[in-house]
Amino acid sequence: MALKPAGGKYEGVWINKLKNGDISYYINYRDENGKPVKVQVGKKTIASDFSARDAYAKLIEVKYKLQHDQEPTIKGGRTSKIKLDDLWQEFFIYAKANKKSWTIDEQNYNKHIKPAFGNKAVKNLKSLEFEKFKSDLVDKGLKAQTVKHQLTLIRTIINYAIKHDILKNFTNPLSNGKVKMPDIDNKRLAYLTKDEAKEILAILQSTHTLTYHLTVLLLFTGARFSEITGASAQKNKAGEAIPLKWSDVNLNNKTIFFKKTKNGNECHIAMNDTLVETIQYLYDNKVNDNVITNSVGGIILRMPDYFMSAVESVIGGNKIKDSKNKITAHSLRHTHASWLAEAGLDILQIKEQLGHKNIEMTMRYAHLIPNIRHEATRELSL
Structure with a gap:
């Protein structure tokens, strides 16, 4: 222990700077019998902003009680006043190293969350404050998905702090449904006709x-x-992205295997003639183990703008449509499923084709499947 006086106006306060960056604070006084006492009263850590001033206040309190024949009560520290900004700084270090979307997190935090909660003590935050925050964002015209992103980010930041003992003895006010997340209906309705696709x-x-x-x-x-x-x-266990590999393609039986991911089940997809031609072209021009890459052999991070330009040429005004009715890259998946439904594939087969984990995700295509129920009913006879 390397105790030294805090100095300045905090006479009687001693500090010990620890190797991990924490600072322990002690007070030095004489008890009712005149015996010297030196005792720790608090510690500055990432989860507590305890200071020399707080220790000195404790010393004054102890001396006052001794002067008035009261027994002093020494408590180690005070209620943590760690702010959400403090938690964000810790979480941001983690996010930059582990999340591809860390820049989006940073933008959301600085634009929406920091002005509302950044300087507030986390342990004083209540669920009702987040409900009001949610209502304020909606009143500003933010979409439900954007509002949900803000609440989810706050919840994640606090959970990270709890998991790593930055916050102790604290229940996340956004956990267990205490704050209702906005209802989001982001099911895309738009899909391409075969003529449009051609x-x-x-x-x-x-x-x-x-x-x-x-x-x-x-x-x-x-x-x-x-x-x-x-x-x-x-990502895989090594932290690498998982693109479609040539080992997943079987040119002999004309199938492609998609591995199980956190979003979907594994599945085998049969190739039609157009897809076989594309696969053959990509195989003849491959530069590495990935089926499709950008011009320098790297991962394609987003759909090239050429796609949306082509869509706009065929479907005028597409770019100004609402998200449900706009054709995007993801609409190609919706188109594939819709075509299968129109061809009469049953809902369970479509579920398997898309790798959906539950049938509810597939039911959006049910209305496209030709309904033979009425026709069969009319044919009933004795």
């Missing part, structure tokens, strides 16, 4: 080869963009 592919084939083949892959496998390119937070 036109879009024809434009891409003549303007940008990479985008053409990526569109073919997405359209005729029904896979997620991340499952094809690896551009997502989905």
Whole structure:
């Protein structure tokens, strides 16, 4: 222990700077019998902003009680006043090293969360404050998904602090449904007709080869963009992205295998002639183990702008439509499933094709499946 006086106006306060950066505070006084006493009264840590001033206040309190024949009560520290900004700084270090979306987290925190809660003591925050925060964001015109992102980020930050003992003896006010998340209906309704798809592919084939083949892959496998390119937070045990590999493609029986991910089950997809042509072209021009890459052999992080330009050429005004009715890269997956439904594939087969984990995700396509129930009913006879 290397105690030394705090100095200045805090006479009687001693400090001990620890190797981990924490600072222990002690007070030095004489008890009712005149015996010297030196006792720890608090510690400055990442979870507590205890200071020399707080220790000195404790010393004054102890001396006052001794002068008035009262027994002094020495408590180690005071109620933690760690602020949400403090937790954010710790979480941000983790996010930059582990999350591809850390820049989005940073933007959301600085724009929406910091002004509302950044300087507030976390342990004083109540669920009702977050309900009001949610209402304020809605009143400002933010979409439900954006509001949910803010609440989810706050909950994640606090959970991170609890998990790593930065916050102790504290229950997250956003956990266990205490704050109702906004209802989000983001199910896309738009999908391409076969004629529209033909036109879009024809434009891409003549303007940008990479985008053409990526569109073919997405359209005729029904896979997620991340499952094809690896551009997502989905990683393997080594922390690497998981794009579609050539080891997942079987050119002999014309099938592609998609591994199980956190978002979906594994599945095998049969290749039609158009997809076989694309696979063969990509195989003949491969530069590494990934089925499709950008021009320098890296992962494709987002759908090239050529795609949206082609869509706009075929479907005028697409870019200004609401999110439900706008054709995007993800609409290719929706298109694939819709075509299968219109062809009469039953809902369980569509679920298997898309790798959905539960049937509820697939039921959005049920209305497209030809309904033979009424026809069968009319044919009933004795």
